[in-house]
Amino acid sequence: MSASGHTKLLVTDLAATVQQVPSRYVRPISDRPNSSDVRPSNTYSFSVIDLHALDGPSRPDVIYQIRRACERDGFFLVKNHGVPEEMINGVMRITREFFRLPESERLKSYSDDPTKKTRLSTSFNVKTEKVANWRDFLRLHCYPLHLYVDEWPSNPPSFRKEVAEYCTTMRQLTLKLLEAISESLGLPKDSIANSIGSHGQHMALNYYPPCPQPDLTYGLPCHTDPNLITLLLQDQVPGLQVHRDGAWVALNPIPNTFIINIGDQMQVLSNDRYKSVLHRAVVNNSTERISIPTFYCPSPEAMIGPAKELIHDEHRPAFRNFTYSEYYQTFWSGELDTRRCLDLFRI
Ligand code: OGA
Numbered sequence: 001m002s003a004s005g006h007t008k009l010l011v012t013d014l015a016a017t018v019q020q021v022p023s024r025y026v027r028p029i030s031d032r033p034n035s036s037d038v039r040p041s042n043t044y045s046f047s048v049i050d051l052h053a054l055d056g057p058s059r060p061d062v063i064y065q066i067r068r069a070c071e072r073d074g075f076f077l078v079k080n081h082g083v084p085e086e087m088i089n090g091v092m093r094i095t096r097e098f099f100r101l102p103e104s105e106r107l108k109s110y111s112d113d114p115t116k117k118t119r120l121s122t123s124f125n126v127k128t129e130k131v132a133n134w135r136d137f138l139r140l141h142c143y144p145l146h147l148y149v150d151e152w153p154s155n156p157p158s159f160r161k162e163v164a165e166y167c168t169t170m171r172q173l174t175l176k177l178l179e180a181i182s183e184s185l186g187l188p189k190d191s192i193a194n195s196i197g198s199h200g201q202h203m204a205l206n207y208y209p210p211c212p213q214p215d216l217t218y219g220l221p222c223h224t225d226p227n228l229i230t231l232l233l234q235d236q237v238p239g240l241q242v243h244r245d246g247a248w249v250a251l252n253p254i255p256n257t258f259i260i261n262i263g264d265q266m267q268v269l270s271n272d273r274y275k276s277v278l279h280r281a282v283v284n285n286s287t288e289r290i291s292i293p294t295f296y297c298p299s300p301e302a303m304i305g306p307a308k309e310l311i312h313d314e315h316r317p318a319f320r321n322f323t324y325s326e327y328y329q330t331f332w333s334g335e336l337d338t339r340r341c342l343d344l345f346r347i
């Protein structure tokens with residue numbers, strides 16, 4: 001057993017030693033990636049929204065595009081977002097360097113406790129899940145930054161500085177998007193930002209090593225994100241898929257764009273108008289893949305429910321009120337793909 005690498009905590013180290021996927025990663029036949037059924041990226045036109053235009057006379061147009069995308073797809077892409085290319089390349093490079101550190105160095109950050117605010121882990125929740133996923137991830141809480149940055153890895157040496165700058169820039173971009181999304185729902189600009197308590201921001205550095213049998217397992221199975229909105233950066237390796245009109249569609253990388261995913265809290269705030277998008281990540285047998293989601297969220301004590309302005313006689317509240325902390329605990333205590341957390345909060 002030991003020589004086969006089955007005792008490795010991280011799949012990055014396991015992948016280097018196996019020719020076959022160990023049984024704990026193998027999905028039942030009815031639940032496999034089925035790559036022949038996945039539609040190529042170019043079968044659908046996605047909304048690629050030019051954020052530069054938000055500051056000019058065509059703002060109403062852009063707001064309309066955002067509304068359409070959130071109602072129809074639950075996600076959109078953004079370009080001209082103001083995040084410098086060097087910063088994007090920098091956070092990708094530092095992530096790659098982190099996952100290439102020696103196993104013993106990486107394991108200093110390891111934990112299987114989902115309540116820890118800085119931790120390296122694997123799969124989704126190794127304590128509760130029946131089938132594991134071909135992914136390692138470093139999860140960091142990053143707002144307010146000063147509360148967490150001193151727990152972050154200090155190796156590579158520029159990790160804290162570079163990742164902190166990235167987080168701060170991503171927060172600015174998020175706030176701009178929240179204004180636009182509020183407007184797109186017909187709400188005052190500051191409405192969403194004002195209804196999520198003192199705000200929270202987490203990020204994951206996802207690392208998907210090459211997989212000898214990618215048809216048997218997932219990087220991440222089908223899920224929606226439990227937070228408010230996710231700004232996903234991916235490298236040049238395909239792997240992300242979104243669910244659309246009953247089928248899976250590959251969402252292949254476009255350099256210098258972010259994928260903006262509507263999360264469960266936005267679906268609630270919008271009283272079910274905007275859809276939290278179902279998505280998943282598959283792996284491949286030749287190339288490692290990195291993705292870096294920024295998860296923007298309410299603060300734990302924030303009371304979340306449908307916006308009052310969006311409740312009418314014909315639009316009864318679709319969800320009960322809850323604290324984000326209750327939601328988040330429910331999400332992490334379940335399995336990623338077996339039930340939709342959101343449905344547990346429906347009226
Ligand atoms: C996630 C996620 C997708 C990807 O981390 O929640 O959906 O492409 N990641 O890695």
Ligand code: NI
Pocket residue numbers: 223224225279
């Ligand atoms: Ni996700």
